[in-house]
Amino acid sequence: MLVAACRIDTAYDGTMYQCPDGKCPPGYTCVNGQCVPGGSDADAMPGGPDAAPGEDAGPPDPPPPPDPRFGNVLFYIFDGDIGEVSMARDRGPHGIDAHYNGSFNTDGRYGQGHRLDDNDDGTSTQRVLRISDDTRLFLGNRLTIEAWVSPNEDQDQVIISDFDGSDAPDVEYSFELTTGGGLAFYSNDDCADGEFVATTDAAGVPVDTFTHVAVTWDGTDVRFYVGGALVESVPFASTPCEHLGARAWFVGRRTGGANVFDGVIDELKISDYPKTEAEIRMSMDYDSAAAGSRCGDGLIEGTEQCDGANACCNTASCSFEDGTACPGGTCERGACRNGSVRVSQGLVAFYDFNEGGGATAVDSSGVVPALNLTIADPDSVAWGPGTLTLADSTVVSSSAAPKLVSACQGSNELTVEAWITPDNATQSGPARIVTMSEDTGDRNFTLGQNEDVYILRLRTSATDSNGQPSGYTPPGDASPALTHLVATRSVDGLRRMYVNGRLRGRNRTSGDFSTWDDSWGFGLGNELSPDDRTWLGTFHLVAVYCRALTGLEVARNFFAGADPEL
Numbered sequence: 001m002l003v004a005a006c007r008i009d010t011a012y013d014g015t016m017y018q019c020p021d022g023k024c025p026p027g028y029t030c031v032n033g034q035c036v037p038g039g040s041d042a043d044a045m046p047g048g049p050d051a052a053p054g055e056d057a058g059p060p061d062p063p064p065p066p067d068p069r070f071g072n073v074l075f076y077i078f079d080g081d082i083g084e085v086s087m088a089r090d091r092g093p094h095g096i097d098a099h100y101n102g103s104f105n106t107d108g109r110y111g112q113g114h115r116l117d118d119n120d121d122g123t124s125t126q127r128v129l130r131i132s133d134d135t136r137l138f139l140g141n142r143l144t145i146e147a148w149v150s151p152n153e154d155q156d157q158v159i160i161s162d163f164d165g166s167d168a169p170d171v172e173y174s175f176e177l178t179t180g181g182g183l184a185f186y187s188n189d190d191c192a193d194g195e196f197v198a199t200t201d202a203a204g205v206p207v208d209t210f211t212h213v214a215v216t217w218d219g220t221d222v223r224f225y226v227g228g229a230l231v232e233s234v235p236f237a238s239t240p241c242e243h244l245g246a247r248a249w250f251v252g253r254r255t256g257g258a259n260v261f262d263g264v265i266d267e268l269k270i271s272d273y274p275k276t277e278a279e280i281r282m283s284m285d286y287d288s289a290a291a292g293s294r295c296g297d298g299l300i301e302g303t304e305q306c307d308g309a310n311a312c313c314n315t316a317s318c319s320f321e322d323g324t325a326c327p328g329g330t331c332e333r334g335a336c337r338n339g340s341v342r343v344s345q346g347l348v349a350f351y352d353f354n355e356g357g358g359a360t361a362v363d364s365s366g367v368v369p370a371l372n373l374t375i376a377d378p379d380s381v382a383w384g385p386g387t388l389t390l391a392d393s394t395v396v397s398s399s400a401a402p403k404l405v406s407a408c409q410g411s412n413e414l415t416v417e418a419w420i421t422p423d424n425a426t427q428s429g430p431a432r433i434v435t436m437s438e439d440t441g442d443r444n445f446t447l448g449q450n451e452d453v454y455i456l457r458l459r460t461s462a463t464d465s466n467g468q469p470s471g472y473t474p475p476g477d478a479s480p481a482l483t484h485l486v487a488t489r490s491v492d493g494l495r496r497m498y499v500n501g502r503l504r505g506r507n508r509t510s511g512d513f514s515t516w517d518d519s520w521g522f523g524l525g526n527e528l529s530p531d532d533r534t535w536l537g538t539f540h541l542v543a544v545y546c547r548a549l550t551g552l553e554v555a556r557n558f559f560a561g562a563d564p565e566l
Contacts, residue, residue: 068279069286071146071269073136076129076251077288078266079111087469088114088129088251091288092270095494095507098131098251099469106264109148109210111289113266116252117152128260129251132462132469133162134493134510137249137270138172138242141187144271145175146214146225146283151207151263155179159213159265161186162247163195164255169243170195175215176259181205183224185215189238198222200232210266212284216274223274228281246462246511342560346415346547348407349522352563353388353539361388361396361524365543371398371522376531386540386563390525393534397523401436405444405518407546412512414458415488415549416447419540419562425452425479429527431535433485434542436522439529443467444516447487449535452478456487456495462511471495473504482540484558490548501558503551 066072075092088098106115114129131137147159161174169188176184184199203226205211214225222236251268252261267288275283350365351373361373373396375381380392388396408414416434430448437443442465446457452475457467471487477499486498489509497505520528524542527533540562549557 066271068275068282072271074270076268078105078108078114079289094136096131096134097469097507098129101128101130108264108266110267110287113264115264116261117263128253131249132509133246133248139272141217141219141240142273144214144216144275147268148210148212148266150210151177153262154207156259157261158253158259160251161254162249164247169241172240172243177205183213185222187238187240191241196238198234198236200224202231214280218274225280228284230277342557342564343549343553346545347543348404348546349544351542352386354386357383369403371401371403373398387538389538390536395523395526395528395531397521397528399521400519401522402518404436404522404544405516409513409516411546412491413489413546413548414445415545415547417486417543417557419484421482421538422449422478422480423536427535429533430455432527432533433535434524436520437528438520440527441466444520449478452476454478454485454497456497458489459515460509460511460513461515463509471497471505471507473497473499477504482562486554488548498554501555
């Protein structure tokens, strides 16, 4: 695990080690004030603090090439994912997580792998891993795809693919095993009908044995590798086009359900450049299970507050968004802490639970029309000073919330914030804390608790109707204690989860909010229909913004406390 004497940027983006002093962890170099892979920890920025007086800084050094051990587009290692949130977490830079559909993890080449085969009772199922479409997955004609595979059967079967013969172009790319132990790579040529394919029968991929397979493409030739060695180069000159509609990608089958993989896939990596044979061998030998966390892997793991062993979330100085210094307050975690100033820009709904009794939670945002919520069973709740406690199963909801939909569709951004005290850390389903949904399978968004993990399900034009894959916090973040929980989604697709003012998770889902339904209700404490996703605990505050709050703004709201005034 890398250790850095560093500071994190004011947005708490844990993947970005800042290097204002020109110093980085071993194996990284400072480029434009940011640590990137390559070079030495002794490297400094040109014209940095160690430069001689009057020395011309000159142009910055070009960034070093990607580290070949990792996939710089996707990197799934499958270790410990499914037991937490049914998610394969992307260790690459983009956070393009994938959603398990009936599949599970088992022993892999390094740590755990992704198993796609029959159920234990012998019934057949298409166990797959679904990836929401993302423009970052279109790589043109320069790429590398690699994985450790252990097939159970000798048959045509997919490693990763967006192959869909019903919707042109048929495929952006697909990497597959073929009957007889061969390999195949598919793409298209300027959206022409049909698909282009390169194959090799020389691969000799065995069954029931882990084998490293890779394919590279440089726009002219496709090269197949087995066990880190080149087995065949196939002429393959084309200029593929991107599929511009939303089309899911799958690990383990084609989009339409064909060529299902039967076996285990591990260490799946995709890179946006053709690796050399030496680089592929380096990647093949990289033991991700032994390496653990690394600088820039995009994960906030275990008890880490940021991404890295000694990464610091504090900044030396801070100010309000307009650049003015903290008036009458102090600077902490990069935010102005003055005790009472909450963020109001972009607020659409706000509940402070100061009613003291009755069957209505009043929306005091001031944004009309007010989105007041009705308590279905007032006997199941208890009012307190600025609190509403759900002691038994009920739902606090509206019949519809068109003002949320119209405002958020205009921005394609969202922040859901709640000060809560969960009843326990065993609630599951996930239990609905805040939701705008129709039923257990259709939603615009849901902020929930699944045992000791907080989860965000958010529907976009690129996800399924249930808003998966999810955003999430690390295990242990949900506990029966007063907690400030915030989930944001920015227009670029990046979702962030904050707990008590600190970034605790981040991933990405593309698309927009055009598929949201304005007839669905907004509610607290349960699914709206049927009401069988009960969350029990105390609400102190709930706020919804149709804007992605920054890390500084999240910290401001945290420091304002659970019972502030707007």
